[in-house]
Amino acid sequence: MELSKHNLYRAQWSILYYLANYGSATLVEISNYLGVEKPTVTRTVTRLEELGYVEHVPGKDRREKRMQLTEPGSKIYQDVRVTIDQFEQDILKGISEEEQLQAIRIMKEIRNNILQKGDNKND
Amino acid sequence: MELSKHNLYRAQWSILYYLANYGSATLVEISNYLGVEKPTVTRTVTRLEELGYVEHVPGKDRREKRMQLTEPGSKIYQDVRVTIDQFEQDILKGISEEEQLQAIRIMKEIRNNILQKGDNKND
């Protein structure tokens, strides 16, 4: 899709997105945000490090690995952001602002329902 | 998610779904419907054959492989259908019929916009 233009994959993008919007995050934070197990995050973050898009920033708690975007990582994020914004504009053609807000509101309600269902810490 | 309760994976389900709603289909038809390459379809259909959920029905054109659900395949489809219907009811709790129709209409418009964008036979 749009991401492949930038040689980025979905899971990789979702982490760049999170870091761009939250500044920095530990692997566990990312894991919770994405709803994915820790080893999955470890692997993708490692890949992003190899690509030079994210870097480790040491903190007090030496167990955790707090990550942030690098300069190139921010650059890539901005580039993809533009591509995606353009894509969104295209696919929303002919849909009024009002309709968009309606749809977003409803989707948020559904999202809340889903989150409540999956609230069990385990399973 | 809901599919894992039935030991089914997303791509597998999408093919069962298509066959349940269209009766039978060739691999190329499935490939077009799902928007994935032929080898991907070959693999997943092979897996579904191993599981005994789909079977080959010979036709005139001996190049193509027309598939349909088996008895057990239909049974599984129905079972999953029930699980998913229940799930949908749950996550739509508190959203009026009117709102649902609105959202569906808007999503269909977006879908059409996306399909038009990707209309190029190649690329």
Next chain:
DNA sequence: TAGTAATAGTTACCTACGCTAACTATTTCT
């Protein structure tokens, strides 16, 4: 009608990305 095009599928191979189980290192709690 013989020969070429196109079409349907397959095989082999690469990568991404979920998962679980079992582990180390560090911090927190008792």
Next chain:
DNA sequence: AGAAATAGTTAGCGTAGGTAACTATTACTA
């Protein structure tokens, strides 16, 4: 101080996407 909890890693499994190169069959065309 010692046990329990937390953060992350490693190894290994399976599904699922992709491309390149191939076979078999059908359709087109000169």
